[in-house]
Amino acid sequence: MSANQTPPSATYDSAFLKACRREPVPHTPVWFMRQAGRSLPEYRKVREGIPMLESCMRPELVTEITLQPVRRHNVDAAIYFSDIVVPLKAIGIDLDIKPGVGPVVERPIRTRADLARLRDLTPEDVSYVTEAIGLLTRELGTTPLIGFAGAPFTLASYLVEGGPSRTYENSKAMMYGDPELWADLLDRLADITAAFLKVQIEAGASAVQLFDSWVGSLAPADYQRSVMPASAKVFEAVAAYGVPRIHFGVGTGELLKLMGEAGADVVGVDWRVPLDEAARRVGPGKALQGNLDPTILFTTPEAVEAKTREVLDAAAGLEGHVFNLGHGVMPSTDPDALTRLVEYVHTQTAR
Numbered sequence: 001m002s003a004n005q006t007p008p009s010a011t012y013d014s015a016f017l018k019a020c021r022r023e024p025v026p027h028t029p030v031w032f033m034r035q036a037g038r039s040l041p042e043y044r045k046v047r048e049g050i051p052m053l054e055s056c057m058r059p060e061l062v063t064e065i066t067l068q069p070v071r072r073h074n075v076d077a078a079i080y081f082s083d084i085v086v087p088l089k090a091i092g093i094d095l096d097i098k099p100g101v102g103p104v105v106e107r108p109i110r111t112r113a114d115l116a117r118l119r120d121l122t123p124e125d126v127s128y129v130t131e132a133i134g135l136l137t138r139e140l141g142t143t144p145l146i147g148f149a150g151a152p153f154t155l156a157s158y159l160v161e162g163g164p165s166r167t168y169e170n171s172k173a174m175m176y177g178d179p180e181l182w183a184d185l186l187d188r189l190a191d192i193t194a195a196f197l198k199v200q201i202e203a204g205a206s207a208v209q210l211f212d213s214w215v216g217s218l219a220p221a222d223y224q225r226s227v228m229p230a231s232a233k234v235f236e237a238v239a240a241y242g243v244p245r246i247h248f249g250v251g252t253g254e255l256l257k258l259m260g261e262a263g264a265d266v267v268g269v270d271w272r273v274p275l276d277e278a279a280r281r282v283g284p285g286k287a288l289q290g291n292l293d294p295t296i297l298f299t300t301p302e303a304v305e306a307k308t309r310e311v312l313d314a315a316a317g318l319e320g321h322v323f324n325l326g327h328g329v330m331p332s333t334d335p336d337a338l339t340r341l342v343e344y345v346h347t348q349t350a351r
Contacts, residue, residue, distance in 0.1 A: 011144040011206045016077040020207060020244035020266050022287050022320035028312065028349035029076035030342045031146070033248070034328030035069035036081045040335055042068050052097040053089055056082045059132035066136055070143055073339045074346075077144045077207070080133065080200065084150025084211055085158065087196040090125040093117065093159070101163065108162035110170070112181055118188045121195040123202075133203035144207060146246070147200030151212035152189040152230035159185075168217050175226050186230035194237035201241045209246040209268070210234060212259070216251025216270075223255050228262050235263025246289060250327055256281040271326025275314040287320030294325045297337040304337065305344055312348060 011017060016029040037043055046064055047055055055061055065081040085095055085103045094106035109115070123130060136145055150158075157171045158164070165171070175182045197208050215227060235245050247259045248268025260267045260282045267286050269278040271293035278288055296307045315321040323345050329338065 010142050011140075014076065014142060014144050014206075016144050016322060017206060017244065019320045019322050020246070020287055024351070025320075026351055027346045028315070028321055028323050030323040030345050031075045031077040031079060032069070032073075032325055032329050032338060033079070035073065035075060035079065035338070036065045037329060038331035039329050039333040039338070040068055040072065042072075052083060052099075053086070056086050057128045059128050059135055062128075062132040063135040063139065066132075066145070067139055069338075070140070072335060073342050075342055077146050078136065078140055079146040079209070080129075080136070080148060080205065082129070082148070084148075084154065084213075086129075087121050087126065087149065087192050088155065088159070091119050091121050091192065095158075103158050104163040105159055105161075108170070109156075109159040109185065110174070112184075115181075115184060115188060118185075118192065121192045121199075123195075123199050126196065126199055129196075129199055130203045133200060133205060137204035145205050146207045146209055147197060147205030148209040148211060149193045149196045149200075149234075151210045151215065151247075151249075152186040152193060152234065153218075153227045154212050154214045155189045155193070156182075156185055157214050159189075165214075168214065172217075175222070179226065182226060183229075186227065187233070190230040190233040190237075194234045197234065197238050198241075201238060201243055205243065207244040207246065208238060209248060210264070212247065212249040212252070215249040215255065215259075216253075218255070220254050220258060224258055228258055231259075231262040239263070244287075246322075248289070253278075253281075257283060260286045266320070266322060268324070269326065275311065275318060275321070276316075277314075279318055284319065287322065288315070288318055289322040289324050291324065291326040292341075294327050294330050294333070297330075297333050297341070301337070301340060304341060308341060308344055309348070312345070 015025045018025045019029050062081050066078050070078050098104050160171045244265045246266040247264035250270050253273040266289050267282050269290035271291050292311050
């Protein structure tokens with residue numbers, strides 16, 4: 001699909017894409033972040049003995065894992081199975097995803113000379129993504145596929161810290177102490193991220209989500225000055241394709257308005273801010289996604305329904321609403337709880 005074509009007709013009238021476009025829907029669409037993953041026994045079975053990054057590079061395996069929650073839960077959208085560090089690995093950054101830790105970078109990016117290691121991403125670098133999405137869209141039919149990427153700040157924090165961090169001291173030290181190097185790093189990552197999203201859209205993804213998982217660690221003024229320009233560059237780069245663009249971060253209640261202004265069509269909200277208040281902060285012209293606390297799924301079905309009802313009531317006045325959790329599905333979640341949740345939302349919101 002080229003940038004001036006309309007989105008694929010098979011998924012265009014889906015409840016998910018209608019909600020993203022703030023159009024009337026037959027029911028509130030549902031999907032879950034990390035819906036394809038460790039909560040599913042069938043996922044653990046097919047992934048057995050296969051390292052995470054390798055599993056992201058096997059098109060048939062990616063296809064199977066992406067389809068598993070669609071088959072099981074009847075969700076309204078699939079999300080492409082991958083990891084936010086895949087494009088970094090694809091351009092030659094020496095990193096690995098260590099079980100129980102997360103992405104670990106062998107040689108962190110700390111100096112201007114290190115920027116040279118971040119070369120442009122080409123479609124050939126991630127040919128397995130194009131192949132997998134081709135397989136997926138044929139299987140999914142009218143169910144949309146969401147492509148995704150890590151946002152420049154979150155990728156930068158992994159690269160600068162060398163792995164997951166609670167405090168981001170090295171990232172913030174660069175951001176405050178060498179703002180020019182920081183800006184150049186994020187700009188480089190914006191180009192890589194945009195290229196990765198373009199590959200997914202051109203292969204057939206019906207929407208894209210930019211995960212800025214760690215950006216809630218920043219104050220609004222720092223976000224606006226030091227991060228928002230790079231995120232806006234990513235959203236602008238894919239604007240011409242006409243697919244909905246979703247923006248999500250954790251702990252971003254103070255940043256919701258700015259995250260919307262960065263260029264998203266849909267703003268993801270974590271569980272800390274009710275959706276009616278989130279809508280007030282974001283302002284008009286955006287759909288919202290969220291925002292049931294993932295830990296609620298560990299309680300009784302009755303309690304899950306009561307909390308879900310609260311989310312749906314808070315969303316009643318929204319221009320568009322995609323139901324999701326306020327963060328990813330936790331590994332020890334009972335898959336049946338997710339299946340029941342989808343059915344409950346569909347039943348309660350049937351128009």
